[in-house]
Amino acid sequence: MEIRSQEFKKSAHIALHDAKLQRALGNLKAGFPGKRAAAVARLPEFDALRDQARDLKNHIIEHLDLYLEEFEKNVIAQGGTVHWCRTAEDARKTILEICRAQDAKTVTKGKSMVTEEIALNEYLEANGVTPVETDLGEYILQLRNDHPSHIVAPAIHLTLDDVAEAFHEHHKRPKSDDPAVLMQEAREMLRKQFVSADVGITGANFLIAETGSTIICTNEGNGDLTQTLPKTHIVVSSIEKVVPTLEDMTLFLRLLARSATGQEFTVYNTLSTGPRRQADRDGPENFHVVLVDNGRSDMVGTEFQEMLRCIRCSACMNHCPVYGAVGGQTYGWVYPGPMGSVLTPQMIGIENAGLLPNASTFCGKCEEVCPVRIPLPKLMRHWRDKEWEKHLTPAAARSGIGIWAFFAKRPALYRMLSWSSNLFLRLVGGKRGRIRKLPLAGGWTDFRDMPAPSGKTFMQQWQERKS
Amino acid sequence: MSRAEIFNRIRTGLRIGADDRQRQETVQQRLQARAANLIPQRAQLPQAACIQLFIEMAIESAAELIELRHRNELSAAVEHWLSENGISQLVLAREENLQNLDWSASSSLVREERVAQAGDEASLTNAFCGIAETGTLMLHSGPDSPTTLNFLPDNHLVALSASSIVGAYEEAWQQLRAASGGEMPRTVNMITGPSRSADIEQKLQMGAHGPRRLAIFLIRDE
Numbered sequence: 197m198e199i200r201s202q203e204f205k206k207s208a209h210i211a212l213h214d215a216k217l218q219r220a221l222g223n224l225k226a227g228f229p230g231k232r233a234a235a236v237a238r239l240p241e242f243d244a245l246r247d248q249a250r251d252l253k254n255h256i257i258e259h260l261d262l263y264l265e266e267f268e269k270n271v272i273a274q275g276g277t278v279h280w281c282r283t284a285e286d287a288r289k290t291i292l293e294i295c296r297a298q299d300a301k302t303v304t305k306g307k308s309m310v311t312e313e314i315a316l317n318e319y320l321e322a323n324g325v326t327p328v329e330t331d332l333g334e335y336i337l338q339l340r341n342d343h344p345s346h347i348v349a350p351a352i353h354l355t356l357d358d359v360a361e362a363f364h365e366h367h368k369r370p371k372s373d374d375p376a377v378l379m380q381e382a383r384e385m386l387r388k389q390f391v392s393a394d395v396g397i398t399g400a401n402f403l404i405a406e407t408g409s410t411i412i413c414t415n416e417g418n419g420d421l422t423q424t425l426p427k428t429h430i431v432v433s434s435i436e437k438v439v440p441t442l443e444d445m446t447l448f449l450r451l452l453a454r455s456a457t458g459q460e461f462t463v464y465n466t467l468s469t470g471p472r473r474q475a476d477r478d479g480p481e482n483f484h485v486v487l488v489d490n491g492r493s494d495m496v497g498t499e500f501q502e503m504l505r506c507i508r509c510s511a512c513m514n515h516c517p518v519y520g521a522v523g524g525q526t527y528g529w530v531y532p533g534p535m536g537s538v539l540t541p542q543m544i545g546i547e548n549a550g551l552l553p554n555a556s557t558f559c560g561k562c563e564e565v566c567p568v569r570i571p572l573p574k575l576m577r578h579w580r581d582k583e584w585e586k587h588l589t590p591a592a593a594r595s596g597i598g599i600w601a602f603f604a605k606r607p608a609l610y611r612m613l614s615w616s617s618n619l620f621l622r623l624v625g626g627k628r629g630r631i632r633k634l635p636l637a638g639g640w641t642d643f644r645d646m647p648a649p650s651g652k653t654f655m656q657q658w659q660e661r662k663s
Numbered sequence: 664m665s666r667a668e669i670f671n672r673i674r675t676g677l678r679i680g681a682d683d684r685q686r687q688e689t690v691q692q693r694l695q696a697r698a699a700n701l702i703p704q705r706a707q708l709p710q711a712a713c714i715q716l717f718i719e720m721a722i723e724s725a726a727e728l729i730e731l732r733h734r735n736e737l738s739a740a741v742e743h744w745l746s747e748n749g750i751s752q753l754v755l756a757r758e759e760n761l762q763n764l765d766w767s768a769s770s771s772l773v774r775e776e777r778v779a780q781a782g783d784e785a786s787l788t789n790a791f792c793g794i795a796e797t798g799t800l801m802l803h804s805g806p807d808s809p810t811t812l813n814f815l816p817d818n819h820l821v822a823l824s825a826s827s828i829v830g831a832y833e834e835a836w837q838q839l840r841a842a843s844g845g846e847m848p849r850t851v852n853m854i855t856g857p858s859r860s861a862d863i864e865q866k867l868q869m870g871a872h873g874p875r876r877l878a879i880f881l882i883r884d885e
C-alpha cells in the first residue's frame with residue numbers, strides 16, 4: 197500500500213468536504229461508542245479486568261522471548277511449522293514459498309491487518325497467486341481496489357450505494373440496494389472460492405504459548421471456512437500477540453469484543469492447533485505460523501514499549517474526534533486513529549509519518565477507553581519530541597515556536613504583545629464574542645468560530661488580584 | 664537468521680544479563696499454574712442459575728433454544744424443526760451422543776454421517792459444553808466431529824446437555840484439558856449465535872458466511 201501519511205493535511209481537507217464520507221462516518225459514531233458503553237455497564241468488573249490485562253501484557257513483554265520460545269516449541273510438537281520474519285519483505289517471501297510448495301493458484305484469506313501491513317495481496321498477485329478476501333468488508337474493498345479504513349470494520353468509509361455499485365459491476369447481477377441481498381450475493385460468490393482454494397490464510401488475535409494454538413475472533417465465519425477447507429492453513433501474525441495460557445487468553449477475550457463492537461462475545465472464537473490429527477476427517481494437512489516482527493522488537497526497552505500491549509480492538513479510533521472527522525484513509529497507511537499515530541511512525545519511519553502524532557486534539561478519550569490502558573497521548577507526544585530532535589518539524593512551526601521563545605524570554609515585551617493582541621481579538625470578535633475569520637488561521641475558522649478573549653490578560657488579572 | 668535477530672533485539676531491549684534463571688522460572692511457573700485471572704461474578708453461579716443464564720444469553724445472541732426433557736426426544740424435535748423449515752436433508756456427526764437415536768418416525772428425512780459439503784442445508788452436532796457467561800457453545804474437532812459441520816451448512820443444529828453447562832470459560836478449559844489428555848484437538852470452536860456481519864453501513868445482517876441459523880437443543884435430564 198502506498199504511503200500517504202505526509203499528505204494528512206491535504207487529505208483531511210478533502211475528507212472534511214466529502215459529504216458521502218461524512219455520512220458514512222456518522223454510522224460509526226452512532227454505533228460503536230454507545231454499544232461499547234452499554235456492554236461495559238453490564239460488566240461491573242470491566243475496569244478491574246483492564247487493570248489485569250495491562251499488567252499481564254507488561255509481564256508478557258518483559259518475558260517475550262521466553263513465551264515465544266515456548267509457543268514455537270508447542271507448535272512444532274503438534275506438527276506445525278513456525279517461520280520468523282524480521283521484515284515485511286521476509287514475510288512476503290516466506291508466504292509465497294509456502295504457496296509455491298503447494299503449487300497454489302488461489303488463496304482464500306480471512307481478515308488480517310498484519311497481511312495489510314506487509315502488503316501481501318499485491319505481492320502474491322504479482323507472483324501468480326490469486327488472493328481472495330473473504331471477510332465481507334475486505335471482499336468489498338478488494339472488488340473496489342481499495343484499502344481498509346478501520347482495523348475492525350474495514351469498509352466503514354463506504355456507503356450502501358458504493359457496495360451496490362461494486363457488486364453490480366463485478367457480479368453482473370441486477371443492482372440491489374438491500375444489504376441483505378448484497379450479503380447473500382457475496383455469500384454465494386465466495387462459497388465456490390472457499391471450497392476450491394489451495395491455501396487458506398488467516399490472522400490471529402492471540403498465540404497461546406502453553407498449547408501452541410492460535411485463535412481468531414470473527415463474526416462472519418469466513419475465517420473458519422478459510423482455515424478448515426484448504427489443504428494448507430497459514431497463520432500470519434506478529435510477535436507481540438503471544439499469551440502464556442488459555443486462562444490468560446480468556447482475560448483478553450472478555451475485553452476484546454466489548455471494547456470493539458460492544459458485543460458480549462464475538463460469534464466465532466476459534467482455536468487452531470497444528471494440522472488435522474491422523475483420524476480427523478477434515479481440516480488442513482499443513483499448518484504454518486508466520487511470525488512477523490517488522491519493527492516490533494525495536495520497541496522493546498524504548499518509550500514506545502507500552503504500545504506492544506495493543507490488542508487491536510479499535511476502541512481508540514471509534515472514540516477519537518479526529519478519526520471521526522476525517523476517517524481512516526486520511527492517515528495514509530494501514531493503521532489509522534490514535535493507535536496508528538503511534539505505530540505508523542515506528543513501522544514506516546517518523547520522516548514519513550510525522551504529521552500523524554500531531555493530528556490529535558489530546559482530548560485523552562483514546563486512553564480512557566483503551567482496554568489495556570495504553571497512554572496513547574503520551575506516546576504521541578514522544579513522537580513529537582523525536583520529530584523535533586530530528587529537525588523534522590515543519591519550518592513554519594519551528595519558526596513560530598522560535599518567535600514565541602524570543603518574546604517569552606523578554607517578559608515586558610511579551611506582556612505588551614499579549615495585551616495588544618487581546619485587545620485586537622476583542623475588537624474583531626465584537627458583541628458576539630466569536631470570530632468568523634482570522635488571517636492565517638483559516639484551517640480553524642473554516643469549520644468553527646474562534647472565541648474572542650472575554651476579558652483581560654492573565655497577567656493583568658494577576659496584578660489586580662494581588663493588589 | 665531472522666529468528667536469531669528477533670530474539671537478540673528483544674533480549675537487548677530487555678537488558679537481559681548472563682543469569683536469566685529468575686525469568687525462566689517465573690515463566691515456567693505461570694505456564695504450569697494455568698491460574699485463572701479475574702472471573703466475573705456473573706459466571707460464578709449455582710448450576711441451576713447457570714443454565715438459566717445460558718438460555719438468556721444464547722437467545723440474546725440470536726440462537727434458537729429448544730428445551731427437551733430427555734435425549735430420546737432429540738430426533739423427533741430435530742425432525743420437527745427441519746420439517747417446519749422445509750428441510751429434508753441432515754448431515755450428522757458420527758458422535759457417540761448422537762448414536763442410538765430413534766429416527767423411525769422421520770421416514771422422509773435423508774440422513775448422512777459425513778463431513779459437510781457446499782450446499783448442505785443442515786447439520787446436527789453435539790456440543791462439548793455450554794458456557795453460561797455469554798451463552799456460548801464449545802465444540803471441538805475429532806474423528807467423529809468434523810469441524811466443517813459447524814460452518815458450511817445453512818442451519819446448524821446442536822445438542823447440548825444441560826449438565827455440561829459451566830459458568831465461566833475457565834471451567835471449560837479445565838474440562839477440555841481433562842477430556843483430551845492434555846493435548847488440544849486441532850480445532851476448538853466457541854460459538855455464540857449465528858453468523859452475522861455489519862460491514863455494509865454498520866447495519867447488522869444475519870447469515871454472512873457461516874450458518875444463518877443456530878438451533879440449540881438443550882437436554883435437561885442427563
Ligand code: SF4
Pocket residue numbers: 505506507508509510511512513535562565566567568569570572
Ligand atoms: S491502542 Fe488500545 S484502544 Fe486502540 S486498538 Fe489498541 S488496544 Fe484498542
